[in-house]
Amino acid sequence: MSEGYYVSGVKTEGLDLFFNAKSVAIYGASVTPNSVGQAIVQNFIKPMYEGKVYAVNPKYRQVLGVPCYPSMQEIPGEVDMVVVAVPARIAPRVMQDVAEKGTKAVIVVSGGFSETGPKGAELEDEIVEIAKKHGMRIIGPNCVGVIDTHSHVDTFFLPEYRCNRPKPSNVANISLVSQSGAFAAAIADWTSELGLGISKIISLGNKCDVDDDDLLHYLAHDDTTQVICYYTEGYDPGGGRSFFETAKKVTSKKPVIVVKSGRGERARAAASSHTGSLAGSDKVADAAYKQAGIIRADNFEHMFDMAKALSMQPPARGDRVLIVTNGGGLGVMTTDALEAVGLAVPPPPPELEERLRESLPGYCAIHNPIDVVGDANASRYDIALKEALQGDYYDIVVAGVLLQTPSLGMDVTNVVANHQRQSKKPFIVVSMGGSFTTKAGEIMQLMGIPTYATGEKASVAAWALARYGEIKFGREFKRTAGRTNHK
Amino acid sequence: MKEVKKIFENARAEGRVFVLENEAKDIMRSYDIPIPPYATASTADEAVEKAKQIGLPVVLKILSKDILHKSDAGGVKINLKTEDDVRKAFEEIMQNAKKYGEEKGIDVDLSRGVFISDFADMGTEVIIGVTKDPQFGHALMFGLGGIFVEILKDVTFRLIPLTENDAREMIREIKAAKILDGIRGEKPRDTDALVDIIMKVSKMVNENPEIIELDCNPTFVYEQGKGALVVDARIIISE
Numbered sequence: 001m002s003e004g005y006y007v008s009g010v011k012t013e014g015l016d017l018f019f020n021a022k023s024v025a026i027y028g029a030s031v032t033p034n035s036v037g038q039a040i041v042q043n044f045i046k047p048m049y050e051g052k053v054y055a056v057n058p059k060y061r062q063v064l065g066v067p068c069y070p071s072m073q074e075i076p077g078e079v080d081m082v083v084v085a086v087p088a089r090i091a092p093r094v095m096q097d098v099a100e101k102g103t104k105a106v107i108v109v110s111g112g113f114s115e116t117g118p119k120g121a122e123l124e125d126e127i128v129e130i131a132k133k134h135g136m137r138i139i140g141p142n143c144v145g146v147i148d149t150h151s152h153v154d155t156f157f158l159p160e161y162r163c164n165r166p167k168p169s170n171v172a173n174i175s176l177v178s179q180s181g182a183f184a185a186a187i188a189d190w191t192s193e194l195g196l197g198i199s200k201i202i203s204l205g206n207k208c209d210v211d212d213d214d215l216l217h218y219l220a221h222d223d224t225t226q227v228i229c230y231y232t233e234g235y236d237p238g239g240g241r242s243f244f245e246t247a248k249k250v251t252s253k254k255p256v257i258v259v260k261s262g263r264g265e266r267a268r269a270a271a272s273s274h275t276g277s278l279a280g281s282d283k284v285a286d287a288a289y290k291q292a293g294i295i296r297a298d299n300f301e302h303m304f305d306m307a308k309a310l311s312m313q314p315p316a317r318g319d320r321v322l323i324v325t326n327g328g329g330l331g332v333m334t335t336d337a338l339e340a341v342g343l344a345v346p347p348p349p350p351e352l353e354e355r356l357r358e359s360l361p362g363y364c365a366i367h368n369p370i371d372v373v374g375d376a377n378a379s380r381y382d383i384a385l386k387e388a389l390q391g392d393y394y395d396i397v398v399a400g401v402l403l404q405t406p407s408l409g410m411d412v413t414n415v416v417a418n419h420q421r422q423s424k425k426p427f428i429v430v431s432m433g434g435s436f437t438t439k440a441g442e443i444m445q446l447m448g449i450p451t452y453a454t455g456e457k458a459s460v461a462a463w464a465l466a467r468y469g470e471i472k473f474g475r476e477f478k479r480t481a482g483r484t485n486h487k
Numbered sequence: 488m489k490e491v492k493k494i495f496e497n498a499r500a501e502g503r504v505f506v507l508e509n510e511a512k513d514i515m516r517s518y519d520i521p522i523p524p525y526a527t528a529s530t531a532d533e534a535v536e537k538a539k540q541i542g543l544p545v546v547l548k549i550l551s552k553d554i555l556h557k558s559d560a561g562g563v564k565i566n567l568k569t570e571d572d573v574r575k576a577f578e579e580i581m582q583n584a585k586k587y588g589e590e591k592g593i594d595v596d597l598s599r600g601v602f603i604s605d606f607a608d609m610g611t612e613v614i615i616g617v618t619k620d621p622q623f624g625h626a627l628m629f630g631l632g633g634i635f636v637e638i639l640k641d642v643t644f645r646l647i648p649l650t651e652n653d654a655r656e657m658i659r660e661i662k663a664a665k666i667l668d669g670i671r672g673e674k675p676r677d678t679d680a681l682v683d684i685i686m687k688v689s690k691m692v693n694e695n696p697e698i699i700e701l702d703c704n705p706t707f708v709y710e711q712g713k714g715a716l717v718v719d720a721r722i723i724i725s726e
Contacts, residue, residue, distance in 0.1 A: 240622030244646060284620040287644035291653060 088112030143205025169197025251293030318478030325400025334455030610707030
């Protein structure tokens with residue numbers, strides 16, 4: 001990549017075309033089954049994609065029924081975006097053809113560029129040069145491109161029977177930017193199972209043009225994205241700093257979660273001073289994320305547990321968690337997990353304790369956790385929540401809901417959702433169990449309450465709601481527990 | 488600023504990527520960073536004279552473009568209480584440096600003599616450092632000195648420039664933060680003075696990005712109201 005390209009800063013012009021292309025050409029379209037050039041055409045002939053599709057390849061007249069042209073110039077209409085799936089060595093020639101057509105958005109999925117050595121880097125520089133000259137934007141090369149669940153732009157060349165596609169949710173959606181194409185695909189597949197609403201997944205590959213901060217800026221202004229997630233292995237020289245600068249402007253408006261791998265041991269060995277030898281890029285990255293208000297997750301599981309909560313719930317204004325549960329064991333385990341991440345689970349103050357004692361059966365435990373016990377129905381949750389949320393005692397509510405008990409009806413989901421709406425405080429549900437519980441959890445989530453299978457997962461989510469509150473509200477965030485631990 | 492740039496120019500002209508201790512202290516002084524009184528002396532007589540001005544006891548250190556690791560060259564003598572101590576220390580340092588040069592096969596420049604500094608009262612030892620990360624640029628490090636940094640690696644970072652809030656967070660978030668509150672009947676340490684130094688170091692590096700590594704090690708912090716001192720400073724600049 002050409003030096004100094006990052007210095008020019010964030011460039012978001014033209015990015016919209018990647019997600020909302022009304023006409024797409026697949027350069028290198030192929031009739032060969034299981035080939036990349038065919039898989040991409042297949043994505044765009046699905047009925048959900050409503051734009052025009054063209055194929056480009058001098059060898060064919062049509063691919064899967066899509067008209068195929070020898071070059072861009074023969075395509076009759078305008079083309080918003082081109083997906084390039086040709087060998088790297090002919091990529092510059094193809095770029096030139098695309099440039100002459102006037103198309104401004106190009107996704108280069110092919111490999112064989114800078115990731116392979118100096119020869120490939122030269123080819124990459126060449127296509128960047130052409131793009132710069134003609135005001136084009138490139139995603140890639142060496143990537144799987146883009147999935148947009150609203151426009152159904154989908155350049156992932158993984159067959160759908162192997163790699164499910166994520167769906168948008170009516171409640172809230174996450175967008176994910178991944179340096180790795182393989183992870184992008186795995187996450188697309190995985191999130192479709194998690195029932196997590198996804199707006200966009202972008203695989204960046206070699207980042208020869210469009211990079212982390214361009215997309216951060218773009219997604220910050222994208223109304224269909226409520227939480228922005230990143231998987232990154234590192235940045236180009238200076239790229240970490242520019243990501244940091246952009247993130248500082250974004251994180252007070254939208255949560256940004258990063259999973260970063262790569263410990264930077266080599267950089268560490270090279271340093272000669274004391275400070276340098278203690279630093280290593282990873283510790284500095286950790287500091288940068290913290291300072292910019294980026295939430296760093298240890299792994300994908302944590303990332304999605306956090307993202308789900310942050311996309312559906314408001315940030316917490318303090319760290320005091322209330323637990324209401326119909327299972328004592330679930331209450332204790334969840335308390336342990338919440339305390340382990342540095343949140344407070346304070347007992348109710350005397351006046352609340354008294355009210356709870358008056359309104360709940362004598363055999364309920366009215367300390368925090370409030371244990372409404374095994375014979376509870378939804379109205380007992382209702383009473384407990386109503387009393388506990390009268391007054392500013394708690395900042396986050398975790399409802400432990402064990403649905404194996406016959407007395408607890410599905411109306412508990414309404415009760416929980418209602419109290420969330422009225423209190424405007426963040427709520428999380430923990431519901432352990434099998435198929436019935438899973439179904440109930442799905443209903444809960446349709447009502448906007450993130451639901452988790454264990455107290456530990458719920459704690460990671462609660463931690464993120466508190467951490468984002470701290471980021472958003474700064475000094476106004478009320479901290480009662482000692483310190484924020486990392487999850 | 489101009490003074491600082493000149494120091495860097497000088498160093499580079501001599502083929503050094505490190506600045507001499509008096510230069511490092513000059514830079515720190517121009518940013519109002521608290522340091523013990525210091526001077527330089529090229530003869531034993533001058534050393535004695537300057538030591539008296541600073542006030543005994545003092546520390547003497549070799550000052551040469553050819554010696555970065557002063558202790559390794561026998562170039563550091565501490566807690567010199569009398570004029571006689573100072574005179575003897577000066578001669579020994581010069582001899583040691585010469586010997587060091589002979590062993591290493593280099594012609595050590597001794598013309599600058601020694602760096603003399605007040606022998607600061609022991610305080611709680613902390614380290615404030617700077618590194619330049621290839622991806623994120625300049626970052627500042629804070630931690631307690633001694634075993635906390637050496638063995639436990641109990642340090643924390645922030646990118647430069649910092650806000651005052653960042654500096655306060657750093658001091659609170661190291662694992663051994665409680666030590667600064669005062670332990671075993673000690674009074675709390677002067678953390679405001681630490682915040683002040685951290686902010687000034689941040690400003691200094693922000694305005695002089697050619698600094699690629701910096702160690703203020705040790706920095707002594709005293710009890711509340713009594714401030715802090717950067718006792719030793721090492722600055723490495725880009726080539």
